[in-house]
Amino acid sequence: MSADDGPAGELLGRVFLTRVIEPGDDIGGRWVREFGVREVVRRLRGGGVALPGVSEVRWTGLVARARQAEPERDLEMAEGAGVRFVRPGDAEWPGQLDDLGDARPLGLWVRGRPSLRVWALRSVAVVGARACTGYGAHVAATLAAGLAERGWVVVSGGAYGVDGAAHRGALAARGATVAVLACGVDRPYPRGHAALIDRIAGQGLVVGELPPGDHPTPSRFILRNRVIAALTRGTVVVEAAHRSGSLSTARAAQRLGRFTMGMPGPVTSALSAGVHELLRGEAALVTDAAEVVELVGDMGELTPVRRGPVLPRDLLEPAVRAVLAALPGDRPATAADIALGAPTTRDEAIARLYELQALGYVERHGDGWKLTRQAVMSVRTGRGPR
Incomplete structure (x- = not known):
């Protein structure tokens, strides 16, 4: 032929x-x-x-x-390994890859049963340092699991470190994940991730531009990253030094108009320096899956409103809180002085002080009023008097 x-x-x-x-x-x-x-x-x-x-x-x-x-031989090898070739114009081709222009893949070798086009429509890239810290691995796995639980596909590069943690997090949540390799998809790399990549192929998809048996090179890793960025709605970087290859994925996402996000780390960590540099630019700071989905998801997929704990003092009426705030913390004060601090009338202050006394916040000392010991402690600990 x-x-x-x-x-x-x-x-x-x-x-x-x-x-x-x-x-x-x-x-x-x-x-x-x-x-x-x-x-x-x-x-x-x-x-x-x-x-x-x-x-x-x-x-x-x-x-x-x-x-x-020998294209016929490549197709035979691929078929024997359970791999198919998807090209532009095929029903399974993800249209967003066309955003790469002339740098668009000539085609993709795909291992796994799901439709790449369908999965790519609701996907997020999670990338980062290969030599990540325990913090980075934990954050990546937790983030990926959270995304998977919300029905999002986690896309990464199958490498050691953050990539592997992200894939494992999605798999642990029984979610969907895609590994985009810089080599033939029938030849898992790195070798230490052969079992993980096989598991991804069984539960998700393994994708690559290179034909069966082809090997990775440093330049192919960098070029692979543009595919990760183009396939997904947004890219989250979890730990990256200033010269991390994962930053190229974020830059590609920015060029393509995709969302670029970063998970902050300790300011003393060199492995977070690259992420922090992104955050000083146009990247959005995110801390969990809900915040990622709020950016990349559909209208109405909002992060729940987050507030600190409600303290007993917060439940008091505003006028009562004003009187309570007017009491000095170390000595008694007369009702007149408290009224000046509130500010309110002396009679109103007295009425509120008796209310606070019933709740255990204040006690009388002759002609004066003083915070109870429990109330003083509540200011320090955030707990109300018992």
Whole structure:
């Protein structure tokens, strides 16, 4: 079967190009947009005059890759590993990836049964440091579990640290999670997460741009992050140093007009310095899943109003609270002095003082009134008198 045989040829052509053109290569994306998949494949296989925008040296390298590409074999390998290839125009293709323009993936290799398009519609990225602290791992797992419990899909990169904690948090809540890899989806990386990635594939989705068996490189990790940002409604960064790769996901989200959020950490922690820098810019500070959903969710998905505890003093009538506040904490005061401090009349102050006496807040000392010991303690502890 050749790359010119109708829809099947388009499929083989894109599979071929994933083996030849690196992820995020906007020059290759422009070729596909301007000349079409079949023509780009034909030119690369022919090895003649270079397509525009690349040097002869780079063109020679691409042609050498093209000679090694075997799209039929890649599809056979993928099928054997339970992996499918999703391309632009397919029913499962997430339309939001088109926001990447010429840097849009040529296609995605997908492992797992759910629909990527449907899951991506209600998803949030949770990313952060690989060498995270215990605090970072706890926060990421708790956040992911909270999002999963609210019906949101947690997307991350399958790496050590925050990524792994986020995936585990979602899985523990029996929720949905997607791992976007910088290698072939049939070749879990890092090796130490092979069991976790297999579990994600069984319960969720594992996604990548690279064909079966391909390996990760430092640049592929960075380029993978744009897919995480584009797939989701927003990105939350949990712990990131100033040079953390996870910050590239946040920057990509900002460029794409997605929500960018950060979970604050100790100001003394270098692993939170990058997050704090984001928060000084356009990122929103969030502390839990409810606050994330308020930003990325639909109208009406609001964070519950949060207040401090209601103290017994808060239940007093305003006039009674004013009289109570006018009493000095260390000595008795006359009703006249208290009335001046309230401010109110002497008779009104006396009436309120007797009310406070019945509630255990004040006691008489001759012609004066004084806070009870319990009332003084309530000011310090927030508890009312017993």
